[in-house]
Amino acid sequence: MWQRETFKKIKQIPREEHVLPGTALCAGCGGLEALRLAAKVLGDHVVYVNAAGCFTMLAAYPYSSFKGSWLYTTMGSAPAGAQGIRDALDVLIAKGRVPKDEDVKVIVLGGDGSTYDMALSSTSGAMNRKLDFYYICYDNEAYGNTGMQLSPATPFAARTATSPCSLQHPGATQEKKDIFEIWRAHRPPYIATVAPRYPLDLAEKFARAAAYTGPKMFLALSACPTGWGYDPGATPEVAKLAVETGLWPLKEAVNGVVTHTYIPKRKPVEAYLQLQGRFRHLFEPTVHTEAIRHIQGQVDAYWRQAIQEQA
Amino acid sequence: MDSQMMTGNLAAAWGARLADVDYIPAFPITPQTEIVETLATWCERGELAARFVSMDSEHSMMTAAGAAEVTGARVFTATSSQGLLHAFEVLYSISGWRAPLVLVNVSRALAAPITLESDHNDVLAARDAGFLQIHAETCQEVLDSILMAYRIAEDERVMLPVIVNLDGFTLSFTREPVTVPDPDSVRRFLPPFRPFHLGFTASSPHALGVAVIGGTTYAYFRHQVHLASRNALEVHRETAESFHALFGRRYDLVEGYRLDDAEDVLVMTNAGASTGKAAVDAARARGKRVGLLRLRVIRPWPADAIRQALRGRRAVAVLDQNLAPGQGGILYQEVAACLYHETARPRALCSFVGGLGGQQLSDGAFQAVFEQTAEAGISGTGRGPVLLYSAEEHREMTQLQMVAAGSVRREM
Numbered sequence: 001m002w003q004r005e006t007f008k009k010i011k012q013i014p015r016e017e018h019v020l021p022g023t024a025l026c027a028g029c030g031g032l033e034a035l036r037l038a039a040k041v042l043g044d045h046v047v048y049v050n051a052a053g054c055f056t057m058l059a060a061y062p063y064s065s066f067k068g069s070w071l072y073t074t075m076g077s078a079p080a081g082a083q084g085i086r087d088a089l090d091v092l093i094a095k096g097r098v099p100k101d102e103d104v105k106v107i108v109l110g111g112d113g114s115t116y117d118m119a120l121s122s123t124s125g126a127m128n129r130k131l132d133f134y135y136i137c138y139d140n141e142a143y144g145n146t147g148m149q150l151s152p153a154t155p156f157a158a159r160t161a162t163s164p165c166s167l168q169h170p171g172a173t174q175e176k177k178d179i180f181e182i183w184r185a186h187r188p189p190y191i192a193t194v195a196p197r198y199p200l201d202l203a204e205k206f207a208r209a210a211a212y213t214g215p216k217m218f219l220a221l222s223a224c225p226t227g228w229g230y231d232p233g234a235t236p237e238v239a240k241l242a243v244e245t246g247l248w249p250l251k252e253a254v255n256g257v258v259t260h261t262y263i264p265k266r267k268p269v270e271a272y273l274q275l276q277g278r279f280r281h282l283f284e285p286t287v288h289t290e291a292i293r294h295i296q297g298q299v300d301a302y303w304r305q306a307i308q309e310q311a
Numbered sequence: 312m313d314s315q316m317m318t319g320n321l322a323a324a325w326g327a328r329l330a331d332v333d334y335i336p337a338f339p340i341t342p343q344t345e346i347v348e349t350l351a352t353w354c355e356r357g358e359l360a361a362r363f364v365s366m367d368s369e370h371s372m373m374t375a376a377g378a379a380e381v382t383g384a385r386v387f388t389a390t391s392s393q394g395l396l397h398a399f400e401v402l403y404s405i406s407g408w409r410a411p412l413v414l415v416n417v418s419r420a421l422a423a424p425i426t427l428e429s430d431h432n433d434v435l436a437a438r439d440a441g442f443l444q445i446h447a448e449t450c451q452e453v454l455d456s457i458l459m460a461y462r463i464a465e466d467e468r469v470m471l472p473v474i475v476n477l478d479g480f481t482l483s484f485t486r487e488p489v490t491v492p493d494p495d496s497v498r499r500f501l502p503p504f505r506p507f508h509l510g511f512t513a514s515s516p517h518a519l520g521v522a523v524i525g526g527t528t529y530a531y532f533r534h535q536v537h538l539a540s541r542n543a544l545e546v547h548r549e550t551a552e553s554f555h556a557l558f559g560r561r562y563d564l565v566e567g568y569r570l571d572d573a574e575d576v577l578v579m580t581n582a583g584a585s586t587g588k589a590a591v592d593a594a595r596a597r598g599k600r601v602g603l604l605r606l607r608v609i610r611p612w613p614a615d616a617i618r619q620a621l622r623g624r625r626a627v628a629v630l631d632q633n634l635a636p637g638q639g640g641i642l643y644q645e646v647a648a649c650l651y652h653e654t655a656r657p658r659a660l661c662s663f664v665g666g667l668g669g670q671q672l673s674d675g676a677f678q679a680v681f682e683q684t685a686e687a688g689i690s691g692t693g694r695g696p697v698l699l700y701s702a703e704e705h706r707e708m709t710q711l712q713m714v715a716a717g718s719v720r721r722e723m
Binding site (some may be wrong): 044045047049056057059060061064066067068069070071072073074076077078079080081082083084085087088089090091092095097098101102103104121122124125128129 | 333334336360361362364365366367368370371372374375376377378379380381382383384386400401404408505510511512513514515516517518519520521522523524528
C-alpha cells in the first residue's frame, strides 16, 4: 500500500508561493495550479526550461512569474536546453567557477503538444543520457496555446478545432498516446502522474522524486476551461472527476515499477464527460452510446489490469 | 614554431582545444564528424578539460550548446549542411540569447539531390540568423579564425555567436601545413570566459528568451543584435591586430590578391578562392590585369572594405558557390547593393554561379569568367547570373541520363 510520508495533511504544504500571481494564463488553468503546488516543493533555486506552449506566457517581458530563472528554448528541444544547463553547471562547479551552493534544479516545462509530439526525441535523448532534471508536462490534451487543435494527448471522441464532430464522426478518432509507458520504457528513476485537485498526492510525489538522481518525469493533468468548454470555477470538480472516473490514474513508477497511488471507486465516465463542451456532442442532440461505452470499456480494461498487477 | 600537416577538420579541433572550451555537445554528420571524434578522444584522455556529450540531433545539440553558453560555459560545436538546417530555428534563439559560442560549419550542399560535397547554400542560409560568419580558405586560417572568433564573440560590445566556415572535402579532408600556436600565447590572446551578466545560479537568477508582446519590444532586441554585429567590424580589426602581434599572421575582413593594378576583379570565398587565385596567376601570365577579392567575414557584412577594394575597377565578377533559385548568386546581390552609392563603382558587375555540390571549375571555366567579365567592363553592361557548366559536363550528364532512362525502360 502506497503511503504518503512527507505530506500527510494539507497543513504540511508550505504556504509560501513560488509562482507569483498575475500571470497571463487563463483563469482556472489546471496546469498552473499543478505547477503552483509543485513549486512549493521545488522552491526558488530553480531554472525552468520552457518549450513553446501556454506556459510560455509565464515570462513575458518585462515580467516573470518566478523568483528563479527561466529559459525559453523551442517547442522541440527544451530537454536539450536542460541538458546544456545541467552540464554547464556541473562543469562550472567542478572547475570552481560556480560555488556548489549556487546550484539550481533544472526543470523542463512543456505542454502535451511538445511532450507527446515534437520534443519526444529530445526527451528520449535526455532520459537515455540519464540527465539529472525534472520534466513537468502540463497535459491539457490538445495544442492549447494555438486554440485547441488535436494532439496525440487528445482523448478519444473529444472535439478539438481540428477534430470537429458530426453525427457520423464523434471528434477525435485516435486514442490518447500512452506517454507514461513511453517514458517508462526508458527506465528513468522516477515517473509520476499528478492532478491539481490532489495536492497531497502531488506534493508527496515531488518530495519523493527529490531523492533520485536522473530524470524525474511528471505528467500533470491540466484541466482547461478554455479548451474543454466549462466554467473556470469548475476546474477542481473536473480535475477531481477525471481521477474519480478512473480516466486519469494517479500513479508513479520508481525505477520502472508502477504503483497506483490512489484507487478510485470509479464513477461512470459520463459524470466527467458531461461537464465539458468538448464532449457535449456525445450527449446532444442524440446520445452516442457506442462512443461512451467505448470510453468506459477502455477505463474498465485499464483498471482490471492495473488492480491485477498491483495485487 | 614548426608546422605540422593536418586536415581542416583537425585544425578546427585544435582551435577548440586551444580555446580551452568547457563544453562540446555533438552530433555526427559528414564531412564534419572528424572534428567531434577528435574532440571526444581528447576529452576522454584528459587533454582537454571539457565535457563532451553526444546529443540526439543537431536541433538538440544547438539548444544544449546555447543553453550551456548562457549558463556561463565556453562552448564549441560543429555541424554541416542538413545538420545546420535541422538546427535552424535554434540559431535565431542563440543569437537572441546573446550566447557567444563558436560553431564550425563544414560546408556541404543541401539535398535534394542528396550529396556530401561542398557548396555554400548551407552556411549562407544562416546569414540572417544573427551569427557572425568567418569563412576560411586554409587549414591554418580555420584554426586561427576559431581563436579570433571566441575573442570577438565574447567581447562585450558584441556578445554574439560565430560560425567559422570551411569547405567540406576540399578543406575538411585536405592536409596542409598548420602551425599550432603555443597555449601560453593563446591564453594571452584569449582571456578566460567570465561573463558577469549571464548564468543561472541560486542567488543570481535570469530570465532569458522570454516572450514579448508587440513589435516595440521585439524590434528593440533584434536591433540590438544588428548593432552588436556591426560593432564586430571594429572588434575584428582590434582582434586581428592583436593576433598579428602575437602570432605573425594577419587576417582582415577581406583579402585582396594581386589587386594593385587589377582592372577586373573576381570575388570569391572559402577554399575555392585558392583555385581562383591560381586562375588569376594563369590569366596574369596571359597578360590580363586581373585580381581576386576574397570575402572572409560575411557577417557583419564588410561593406566599406568591399567598396574600397572594388572602387575604380573596370569590371567585377562575383563567383557564387551557391544558388538562390529564381534569383541567382547570394553574395552577388550583397556586393551589388554595397556598390550602388559608390561614385567610382565598376562599370560592370557580373554574376557567376559555379562549384555547386563539389562541382570542379576547370581552367577553361575561369578563363571564360575573366573573358566575359572583361567584355562586360568594356561594354559597360553587366552579365548574369551565368550558371557555369561546361560542354564536357553536359556530355557526361547526357550519358548519365541515358543510363537512368535505360534502367527505367528495363523496369517497364
